[in-house]
Amino acid sequence: MNPNAWPNRREFLSRAWNGIGAIGLSGLLADELRASTGNKFDPFAAQLTHFPRKAKNCIFLFMQGGVSQMDSFEHKPKLRELHGKPLSRIPEISGELQGRLSFPHVTIGSPFEFAQHGQSGRWLSDRFPHLSQHVDDLAFIHGIKTDNQNHGPSTLHVNTGSQFPGSPSVGSWISYGLGSGNRNMPGYVVIQDPRGAPVNGAAIWSNGFLPAAYQGTLLRPTGTPILNLASPKGVSRQRQRREMDALQWLNQRHLTRRGGDSELEARISAYELAFRMQTEAPELMDISNEPEHVKNLYGLDNGTTSAFGRQCLLARRLVESGVRHTLLVHGVQISSSSWDDHGNVKGGMIRHCAEVDKPVSGLLADLKQRGLLDETLVVWASEMGRTPFKNGGMSGNPGREHNSWALTMWMAGGDVKGGTTAGATDEFSLRGIGETIHVRDVHATILDLMGLNQENVNFKHAGRIRKLTDIGGRILKEVVA
Numbered sequence: 001m002n003p004n005a006w007p008n009r010r011e012f013l014s015r016a017w018n019g020i021g022a023i024g025l026s027g028l029l030a031d032e033l034r035a036s037t038g039n040k041f042d043p044f045a046a047q048l049t050h051f052p053r054k055a056k057n058c059i060f061l062f063m064q065g066g067v068s069q070m071d072s073f074e075h076k077p078k079l080r081e082l083h084g085k086p087l088s089r090i091p092e093i094s095g096e097l098q099g100r101l102s103f104p105h106v107t108i109g110s111p112f113e114f115a116q117h118g119q120s121g122r123w124l125s126d127r128f129p130h131l132s133q134h135v136d137d138l139a140f141i142h143g144i145k146t147d148n149q150n151h152g153p154s155t156l157h158v159n160t161g162s163q164f165p166g167s168p169s170v171g172s173w174i175s176y177g178l179g180s181g182n183r184n185m186p187g188y189v190v191i192q193d194p195r196g197a198p199v200n201g202a203a204i205w206s207n208g209f210l211p212a213a214y215q216g217t218l219l220r221p222t223g224t225p226i227l228n229l230a231s232p233k234g235v236s237r238q239r240q241r242r243e244m245d246a247l248q249w250l251n252q253r254h255l256t257r258r259g260g261d262s263e264l265e266a267r268i269s270a271y272e273l274a275f276r277m278q279t280e281a282p283e284l285m286d287i288s289n290e291p292e293h294v295k296n297l298y299g300l301d302n303g304t305t306s307a308f309g310r311q312c313l314l315a316r317r318l319v320e321s322g323v324r325h326t327l328l329v330h331g332v333q334i335s336s337s338s339w340d341d342h343g344n345v346k347g348g349m350i351r352h353c354a355e356v357d358k359p360v361s362g363l364l365a366d367l368k369q370r371g372l373l374d375e376t377l378v379v380w381a382s383e384m385g386r387t388p389f390k391n392g393g394m395s396g397n398p399g400r401e402h403n404s405w406a407l408t409m410w411m412a413g414g415d416v417k418g419g420t421t422a423g424a425t426d427e428f429s430l431r432g433i434g435e436t437i438h439v440r441d442v443h444a445t446i447l448d449l450m451g452l453n454q455e456n457v458n459f460k461h462a463g464r465i466r467k468l469t470d471i472g473g474r475i476l477k478e479v480v481a
Contacts, residue, residue, distance in 0.1 A: 043213035043269060044187060046179040049451025055377040055414030056181060057319045057326070058174055058450060061360065062159065063352075064198040064331025065151070065338030068386040068400055069408040070429040071349045073140060075114040075123035076388070078427040083109035084394045091430055093405060096149045097387065100401065105389045107428075108398045111346040120419030127353035130361035137364060137373070137418040139479035143425045143432020144407035146384055146439055151199045151334055154383040154404060159204040161443055161468045168208035168459075170443065171325035173468040174450055175214045177457040181322030184276040185284070186217040188325045189318055191311045194221035196332035199383075205327055209461040212266035216327060219314070225285045231278060244275050284317050298362035309359040316366050319376050330356055339382060344397035364412060377414040377449050382407065388428045405431035409442060414449050415481045422478040437476070444473025449480065 070076050082088060084106050093101070112125040115132075122135035146163075148154045153163035160167040168176070171188040180187030190205045198204060205216030219225045231240055251268045258264060287295070290313065298313045299305025308330055315326045331338035331352075341348035360380070367373040385407045386400035406425050412418065423437045444454045447468065458467040 042179075043175075043211055043266065044180045044183055044273070046181060047177060049178065050453040050456055051451055053415055053449060053451035054374050055450050056375045057322075057324055058171070058377045058379065058446070059315045059319065059363070060170060060325065060327045061356075061378065061380045062198070062204070062327060062329050063339050063356070063380070063382040064155070064193070064329060065334060065340035065382065066154075066384040066386055066402060067339050067352075067382040067408070068341065068345055068349060069142075069406055069425070070386070070388055071110045071112055071345060072125050072127060072353070073123075073408050073410070074142065074425060074429045075125075076110070076425075076427060076429045079107055079388050079429070080109035082107035087389060087428055087430075091426055091428070093431055095404075097403065097405065097430070100387070100391055101389070103391055104393075105391045106394050106398075107389050108345070108400060112349070118419065122419070127349055128357050130358045131364075134361060134364045134412070135419070137368070137412045137416075138410045139412070139416045139418060139420045139422070140408065140410045141437060141442060141476060141479065142408050142421065142423040143405070143434075144409060144423065144437050144439060144442060145432060146404040146407055149384070149402045149404045151340065151383060151402075154402075155199045155204060157439055158381055158383050158407075160206070160208065161440060161470060165200070165203055166206075166208050167466075168210045168214065168468070169205050169216065169327075170446065170468065171205060171216055171327055172207045172210050172214040173447070173457055174325045174452070176210050176459070177447070177452045178324055178450065180324055182280075184273075184280040185318070185321055185323050186273065186277075187323065188214065188216045188327075189323050190216040190218045190327045190329070191221075191314055192218065192329040193311075193332050193337070194307050195337050196335075198329050198331060198338075199333055204329075209466065210459055212263045213269055216325075219281075219285065221310075225281045226274075226277065240275065244271065247271060280321070284321055285314065287313055287317070294366065297366060299358040302358075304354050305356075305358045308356050309362065312359040312363040313366075316363060316370075316372070319367070319372055320370075341386070341399045342401065343395075343399040345386070345399045347397065348399075367413065373413045375414065377416065377446065378412045379446060380410045382409075385429070388430055403430070407439075411446075411449070411479060416449065417479055417481040420479050422476040438473065440469040440471070440473035441476055442473070444469045445476045445479065448475045 090101050112127055114123050114125050116123055117132040118135040120136050124132045146154045146157050148163045157163040160169045175187040207215035298309035300309045311328045315328055318326045334340045339352050367376055385403040387403045390398050406429055424433050426433050447454045454469045458465050
């Protein structure tokens with residue numbers, strides 16, 4: 001028989017009596033092959049790390065609006081000495097803050113009391129009575145420099161590495177580098193504040209120029225976890241499975257003629273993922289079976305803490321299910337529900353901290369008691385710091401302006417060296433001192449703690465090799481064990 005007369009694979013499958021079943025079998029076999037080889041063509045396949053690290057998952061806590069560092073994590077007694085007076089000296093600084101300091105201004109001391117906690121002697125304000133119990137597990141990074149004073153660009157910068165729209169978010173890069181730990185759930189999940197969206201909305205969990213499969217999946221706070229996920233009424237699971245098999249066969253034929261289209265590949269993969277998620281996602285979002293003492297640990301028994309407490313509890317459940325990266329957002333736009341306290345910073349910080357302190361503490365405690373903190377990197381971030389002064393004279397309820405020179409972040413879990421510090425700010429908490437710490441340095445450290453080499457996690461776009469850290473970041477070894 002002439003071997004050239006044999007049909008090719010596509011012809012065979014299209015003519016075969018059980019062609020669709022053969023595709024289903026090939027899919028199962030392909031899963032086994034990808035599991036053993038780490039096939040990069042499957043966006044959800046687990047990938048090997050570049051070097052050994054404990055952390056398998058990441059929870060990124062983003063506080064929208066700009067957390068006031070001198071009212072939370074930086075004890076600056078000099079500000080109380082100067083309260084109501086101009087700064088005693090003008091540090092070397094440029095840009096908008098330089099302009100503000102050239103006009104009349106008054107120093108704003110913190111209205112909160114600070115105390116040292118843990119064996120590390122970490123100073124925390126009295127707004128964090130629960131988090132203070134975990135300071136020896138936390139590594140703080142002070143004086144981080146962002147590239148912009150405004151919320152829009154700075155929110156993008158911290159979450160994507162660029163102040164301009166269109167770049168992949170941190171979670172997208174981690175998912176791209178490591179794949180997913182659960183083939184029944186997305187590798188990257190987002191739970192935003194139930195009161196509304198952050199500045200830039202979905203752009204802060206966008207896949208940017210990476211394949212569309214790596215974008216964050218937003219879970220809704222009520223109802224069906226993901227929009228349009230529920231099956232139509234009257235459609236059984238068996239019937240839906242048959243329809244999915246037929247659709248998958250047609251989609252693969254369509255893709256074969258249009259090879260290399262990542263958005264099409266992602267959409268086809270999403271059909272199958274959505275089918276699997278119809279069972280797992282609702283179960284993950286249903287916290288009714290959690291013991292009452294666990295719910296109370298997160299503050300679900302209190303109206304002030306229940307919203308963010310639920311976000312944190314769901315983050316723990318997502319970690320248990322193998323979701324690679326979870327982004328939790330607290331704060332809405334630049335409203336009173338965000339950390340953007342241009343006026344009445346005292347009242348704002350009392351309100352914001354009360355909403356997150358116990359939930360974050362509960363998350364750390366719960367992860368630790370379950371043995372999950374060792375394999376989960378937890379990151380606290382905001383888009384900027386605040387100023388130690390306000391322009392004009394003293395008012396009854398003073399606030400603080402934007403400050404791109406003194407962002408404070410912290411990390412915990414995995415190979416984070418708890419009780420340590422990287423960077424520092426001056427006596428006013430106005431800007432970092434010593435070697436400048438850029439956002440790209442923090443991102444390089446996050447990738448390193450996830451077992452990823454920043455140089456190897458890259459993607460060619462518009463003729464250029466792109467990466468999260470752009471020109472490259474310095475790993476902050478002070479906070480890495």
